[in-house]
Every structure is written in C-alpha cells, then in structure tokens.
Amino acid sequence: MFRIVEKKQLADNIYKLRVEAPRVAHSALPGQFVIVCTDEYGERVPLTIADYDTSDGTVTIVIQAIGMSTRKMCALGEGDALADLAGPLGNPSEFVNIPLDELRRRRYLFVAGGVGTAPVYPQVKWLCEHGVAADVIIGAKTASMLIYTDEMRRVADNLYIATDDGSEGFKGMVTGKVRDLIENEGRHYDECVAIGPMIMMKFVALTTREYGLPTTVSLNALMVDGTGMCGACRVSVGGQTLFTCVDGPEFDGHKVDFDEAMRRQAMYRVQEGEANEKHKCECYGK
Ligand SMILES: Cc1cc2nc3c(=O)[nH]c(=O)nc-3n(C[C@H](O)[C@H](O)[C@H](O)COP(=O)(O)OP(=O)(O)OC[C@H]3O[C@@H](n4cnc5c(N)ncnc54)[C@H](O)[C@@H]3O)c2cc1C
Ligand code: FES
Numbered sequence: 001m002f003r004i005v006e007k008k009q010l011a012d013n014i015y016k017l018r019v020e021a022p023r024v025a026h027s028a029l030p031g032q033f034v035i036v037c038t039d040e041y042g043e044r045v046p047l048t049i050a051d052y053d054t055s056d057g058t059v060t061i062v063i064q065a066i067g068m069s070t071r072k073m074c075a076l077g078e079g080d081a082l083a084d085l086a087g088p089l090g091n092p093s094e095f096v097n098i099p100l101d102e103l104r105r106r107r108y109l110f111v112a113g114g115v116g117t118a119p120v121y122p123q124v125k126w127l128c129e130h131g132v133a134a135d136v137i138i139g140a141k142t143a144s145m146l147i148y149t150d151e152m153r154r155v156a157d158n159l160y161i162a163t164d165d166g167s168e169g170f171k172g173m174v175t176g177k178v179r180d181l182i183e184n185e186g187r188h189y190d191e192c193v194a195i196g197p198m199i200m201m202k203f204v205a206l207t208t209r210e211y212g213l214p215t216t217v218s219l220n221a222l223m224v225d226g227t228g229m230c231g232a233c234r235v236s237v238g239g240q241t242l243f244t245c246v247d248g249p250e251f252d253g254h255k256v257d258f259d260e261a262m263r264r265q266a267m268y269r270v271q272e273g274e275a276n277e278k279h280k281c282e283c284y285g286k
Contacts, residue, residue: 001081005058010147013065014115015074016050022057024049024087029096030122031218031250034059034087035226036073042083043069046223046245048119048195049088059085062118062147089226090249093123093193094216100130108134109181109189109213110156111174111204113196114141117148119218120195121155128155135187136160139174139196143167174200175207182211189213194253198262205253215253219244222265235261 006018024034033048051060065074076082095103108127112120117138127134136156140146141164153159161169162177170177174196181187192215194204201217208215221233221244228246235244238255242248 001083002085003081004076004078007076007078010062011145013074014062014145014147015065016060016062016118017073017076018051018058018060019082019085020057021059021085021087024059024085025052025057026054028052028059028088029092030126031093031096031119032088032090033226033249034061034085035089035223036061036082036086037084038069038072038076039083042072044224044226045069045073046089046220046226048218048249049122050118051122051125059087062115064115086226090245091247093126093250095123095132095191096126100132103127103130103132106132106190107188108132109178109187109192110134110136111139111178111192111194111196111200112136112148112152113139113174113194113200114145115147116196116200116218117146117152120193121148121151123193124152125155133157135181135189137162137174137177137181139163139177139200141165173203175203178204178207182213191216192253193217193250198258198265201253201256202258202262205256205258209254216250217253217256218249219251219256219261220249220265221261222267235264 003020004017008016028049033046035044035046047061050062063070065071110120124134135158137160139162162174192208192213194201195218205215224230224232226245228243233244236257237251
C-alpha cells in the first residue's frame with residue numbers, strides 16, 4: 001500500500017497527492033510516469049510523476065478528476081492509501097542523456113496546458129538544477145484554472161501566463177504567446193517541449209514547425225499494462241507504429257499523427273460515460 005502523506009486542491013477538480021513510494025522516488029527521472037490503482041479492483045490509471053523527493057521517499061502526482069477512476073482517487077484523503085503505484089515507467093526526457101556542456105548552450109521553451117503543467121515542472125526543475133535556461137508558458141481557460149505558477153516561477157528563467165479569457169497574463173491561446181515571443185519579443189529557442197491536451201500539442205507543433213523549432217510532446221494515449229504488452233497505447237510517429245508506454249511517452253511533435261491519436265483516445269467514450277454515471281449513482285444513491 002502507498003500512503004498519501006499530503007493532499008491539496010490546486011484548482012476546480014485538480015488535486016495534488018504526495019505519496020510514500022521510496023523505491024519509485026529513488027529511481028524517477030523527469031518525463032516518466034506511474035500507473036496507479038486506487039483499490040484492488042481499481043482501473044490502472046497512468047499519471048505523470050510531477051515531483052519526487054529522495055530525502056523522504058515521496059512521489060507527487062497531480063490528478064484531474066474527469067472520470068470514475070480519477071474521481072475515486074481524488075476522494076481519498078491524507079492517511080489513506082493507494083493499493084498500487086507502479087513505476088517509474090516510460091523513458092525519461094531526452095535531455096537527461098545529453099552532455100551538460102552541450103545542454104547549457106541550448107535555450108528551452110516549455111508550453112504547458114491545464115493539468116499538463118504538473119508534468120512540465122520536474123523537467124524545468126531538473127534543467128534549472130543543472131544550469132540550463134528554460135522559459136515556460138502556462139496556458140489555461142481562465143485564471144482560476146492555473147496551477148503550479150509559484151513552483152514554476154522558482155525554476156523557470158521567464159514565466160509567461162496565457163488565459164483564453166485574458167483574466168491573467170496574455171489574452172489568447174498558448175500558440176499566440178509562442179508567436180508573440182518569437183516574432184515580437186525576438187526570442188530564440190533551440191528546443192520546445194509541449195505538454196497538455198492532445199489538441200493543444202497538435203497546434204503547438206503546427207506553430208513551431210513554421211519556425212523550424214524542434215518540438216517534443218508527451219502523449220497521453222490510452223494505456224492498460226504500461227509495459228509494451230497489450231498494444232493499447234500505439235501511436236503513429238513518422239509513419240511508424242510505436243507504443244507510448246515503452247517508446248515514449250515523449251515523441252517528436254512534428255512527426256506524430258495527432259488526428260489518429262485523438263480518435264484512439266476517444267474510442268471508449270460511451271463505456272467511460274456509463275461507468276462514470278454508474279459510479280455517481282452508487283455514490284449519491286440516485
Ligand atoms: C503517460 C500518461 C500520463 C498521464 N498523466 C496524467 C497526469 O499527470 N494527470 C492527469 O490528471 N491525467 C494524466 N493522464 C490521463 C489519465 O490517465 C486519465 O485521465 C485517466 O486514466 C482517466 O480515467 P477515468 O476513469 O477517471 O476517466 P474515464 O472516464 O475512464 O476517461 C476519461 C478520458 O481519460 C482518458 N483515459 C481513460 N482511461 C485511460 C487510460 N487507461 N489511460 C490513459 N488515458 C485514459 C481518455 O481520454 C478518456 O476519454 C495521463 C495519461 C497518460 C497515458
Ligand atoms: S499500455 Fe499496453 S502496450 Fe503500452
């Protein structure tokens with residue numbers, strides 16, 4: 001069992017859980033994920049590692065409650081335990097394997113959308129700890145949906161906020177802010193990393209392609225085992241079929257077939273809706 005030592009609500013339906021998982025904390029690297037089961041009958045839910053602390057053996061996950069399993073998980077409190085937390089899974093971000101002198105000559109731009117802001121944090125933190133410059137754009141529909149802004153401000157060179165309704169920072173989509181930085185503020189970047197909803201990553205990749213800016217995306221394909229056995233998480237990248245769990249989750253954003261990935265992600269919408277309704281009825285006795 002994996003005890004929850006801290007729970008915090010970050011925004012509407014978004015919760016942070018800090019969980020005792022010493023073995024995962026000791027081997028985790030930025031970009032990796034875990035698969036979590038709330039109870040012994042629970043679904044396997046893939047979640048990116050949002051932080052890890054080797055001193056107290058904890059791993060932080062940030063969950064958006066959107067369906068039955070994530071709602072169940074977010075209903076747990078401090079002192080409760082998760083039945084399973086397997087990981088770290090997937091490959092670490094590519095930059096952890098690049099020699100530091102080469103990395104320090106690069107300038108990174110991170111584009112984070114919604115709950116995807118949490119997975120960006122350990123990457124920017126790692127780069128900051130290793131003396132590599134990184135700017136970050138965090139996008140959300142409205143100011144109350146922004147998460148991780150204080151944490152990110154501590155590790156990013158420059159932090160830019162973009163909200164669709166203009167309630168904080170730049171008014172508009174993150175792609176508008178990318179254009180603004182490159183065209184109006186004369187910024188130069190060597191690498192872009194985009195993490196957020198699939199549709200956001202698709203449009204960030206289309207935008208950066210115009211500027212010839214190499215772009216990495218972290219895909220959140222449907223997963224079952226997370227170890228390359230079931231094929232549920234397959235995606236097409238540059239015409240090749242790859243498995244998100246063992247070949248990713250990070251891929252070249254200019255090569256991903258996003259339209260196919262989005263179709264596959266929506267494959268079980270009907271069953272997910274039914275499970276969600278059933279769960280609500282069980283909880284509220286309707
Ligand atoms: C590598 C990876 C990292 C992720 N990191 C995070 C994270 O840090 N925080 C976060 O809130 N969410 C993250 N997700 C998405 C999260 O796994 C899904 O939101 C969750 O599984 C939904 O389950 P549900 O039963 O609550 O919702 P459901 O109602 O079952 O599904 C809602 C939507 O979630 C997605 N989904 C459902 N089941 C799965 C599954 N087994 N695998 C992947 N996606 C699924 C589908 O798009 C679906 O339409 C990540 C997914 C992947 C693959
Ligand atoms: S989740 Fe089964 S192969 Fe990736």
